[in-house]
Amino acid sequence: MRALVIGLGRAGLAAGRLLSDLGYETHGYDRQENPKLLNEISDLSKVFTGLFLNSDPDELFADLDLMVLSPGVPPTCGPVVRARQSGIRVLGEAELCLARIDCPKVGITGTNGKTTTTELTGALLRCGMGDVAVCGNNGQPISGFFSNGKFPWSCCVAEMSSFMIDVLDRALFNVTMILNMTPDHLDRYGTTEEYYRSKIAFVRRTAPGGTAIVNLGCPATLGFLPELGKLAFSGGFTLAGFVGAGKKWDENHLSVCSKRAVLTEAGIEIFTAGTDETIVVKPWKRRIPGDHNMENIMAAVLAGQAMGLSCEQMEQGINSFNAVEHRLEPAGEFMGVRFINDSKGTNEDATVKALQAFEGPLTLIAGGYDKGAAFTDLAGAVARRSETAVVLMGMTARKIEDSLVSSGYGGPISMAQTLSQAIDMAMRLTPCGGTVLFSPGCASYDMFRDFEERGRIFKALVADLSSQDNSGSQGAIDMIAASARSKVKLVETSHDQ
Structure with missing residues (x-):
């Protein structure tokens, strides 16, 4: 079997190691023959049978089984387009990994707060699930958490950028999360609508029986709420919503979101439609400031509840969590x-x-x-x-x-x-x-x-x-x-x- 990795940054190198462990003859391509790559040529040569640095890899296409894209590589990249035209299977690095992970998986996206919430969700889940891999767009490639082709962790929490979502085709997550949406990456998507649709598409990657979590205090998300409800119904998963401090809850949303989290004087209260079930998580000893971080906590609590954590376990995770580097x-x-x-x-x-x-x-x-x-x-x-x-x-x-x-x-x-x-x-x-x-x-x-x-x-x-x-x-x-x-x-x- 032969595979070609597009993009030789940290994730590309980790993906190359995983593919080699899986038995592939692995080649690497990067369109930029920059000094950093040249300095690392010895490391790359240990992983890749062949290297194409700013040179055409088309000679491989006649006998290529798989192409793997590093995060950030656009699907419009020349080799990617030619591979698809040739009928070669193309996967993002995330999908290559997620399809090989048997333990529960949580995926988190949004314009802002992704890394903080990914790390926070990992901290909560460690209080009830043991060894949790926190990876993805936070600078820790998912493929780097494999050992000899195996994923030796009890749970995977992955930060997912819109670029990663664009090349993810399967419903592989037990929990997905869209924290918020505001205009960004217009240099790549052209319009705000296209960028939002890239984010909204992430709920399609929720496995049947899973939970998709959205921010009902985000105006952009509310514009897609009817569509989200239809996706949840057709996909067989639960749609859960949260509303942050100072934002009003619209009771009509309960017909779409069967689970909701609101902030009250008692704490974060989670209600489930059609039942008398209410749980309360008290986040008052949190160490991360700002109303936006309270929203991040609410989203993490909904994920923790979906994964079976107790209120006490979630409070332990919240109270021990410190600010992530470069975030306030x-x-x-x-x-x-x-x-x-x-x-x-x-x-x-x-x-x-x-x-x-x-x-x-x-x-x-x-x-x-x-x-x-x-x-x-x-x-x-x-x-x-x-x-x-x-x-x-x-x-x-x-x-x-x-x-x-x-x-x-x-x-x-x-x-x-x-x-x-x-x-x-x-x-x-x-x-x-x-x-x-x-x-x-x-x-x-x-x-x-x-x-x-x-x-x-x-x-x-x-x-x-x-x-x-x-x-x-x-x-x-x-x-x-x-x-x-x-x-x-x-x-x-x-x-x-």
Whole structure:
């Protein structure tokens, strides 16, 4: 048997190892012959029989049994199109793995909150199910959790990007989850409608007898609710909905969602239609801030309940869970100003939610790679806050500035050429007792390898502030940036950023 892996990042390498363990003669292809791949050629050669780096792999097609796509590889990629035209089976890395996993599987998607909720759901399930693999779009490929072709875990919780969903064809999850939907990745999908449909398609991947969880406080999701109800009925699975703090429940939704979770003074109450059954989970000792994180907790609780966990087990998981790196992560304090690393804020809705999590004087550092967002929601959120300053950087700096001015925002706006300069400016703008929030609202590709590198450099800069004099000189901060880059280990993530 012969297989070809498209895309040789972390997931591609892990998929190659799995295919080799499964008995395939495995080849690898990547259209970019970049320095990182060339530096890793010895590692790649240990896994792949043949390598095609920016060279045509069509010579394999005459005797190719399987093509596997790394996350982020578009189905319109040339070799993928030619493989399908030739009748060659094409699978995403996720489906290659999920079809070989016999234990319960939970899949989680959404525009924002995926990684936090994936890690949180894993923490809850570990309290009742033992060894749980938390993997997928969180930077830990599913294929990397196999050993000698076997999956030695009691449960799989997988973060799924829209790109991964686009090449997933089978109903393989016991629980699926769509946390929210706001416009994103318009550079790939063209329209918001197409992006939303990519997300909504995920409920089709719920196995019969399973549970699909949706956010009924999300306006975009509500627009698809009749369709979701029909999919649940035809697919033989339960549709469950949750409503976050300050959002009203429409009783008419109960005819579509047979299970609902609402936040009350008692806690997270879960009701089941047609029964008197009500359970209450108390999340009051949570360690992750913000109303959006309460919604993430509610979604995780519905997943835990669907998987048979007790209230006590779920509360244990909630109370012990800490913030995930690069998601509203405390990065330190200097001269009475606290710094928050939200580098995973890669779209404007994520940054809006981050702004809502803090009170008092705040300086926002934002800007980055342009994915086609208009930034009107972000500008409105900034304009509604008092005592807020903004430092902009990257490709979208002027675009965000224009939206801020159009929104009526009258506070200070500074333009930075580098992240180190942005931190220097933010320090000058933020009073003692205030917050510097690094939540770019954009992808990282214009200035950094990925959001992880961006976040780690930010944290390194903040950590080194206290070792510098208080002059705030640009030269000193630039020296910190150079030092930070030398200390950061570059890691490859999937492309839903």
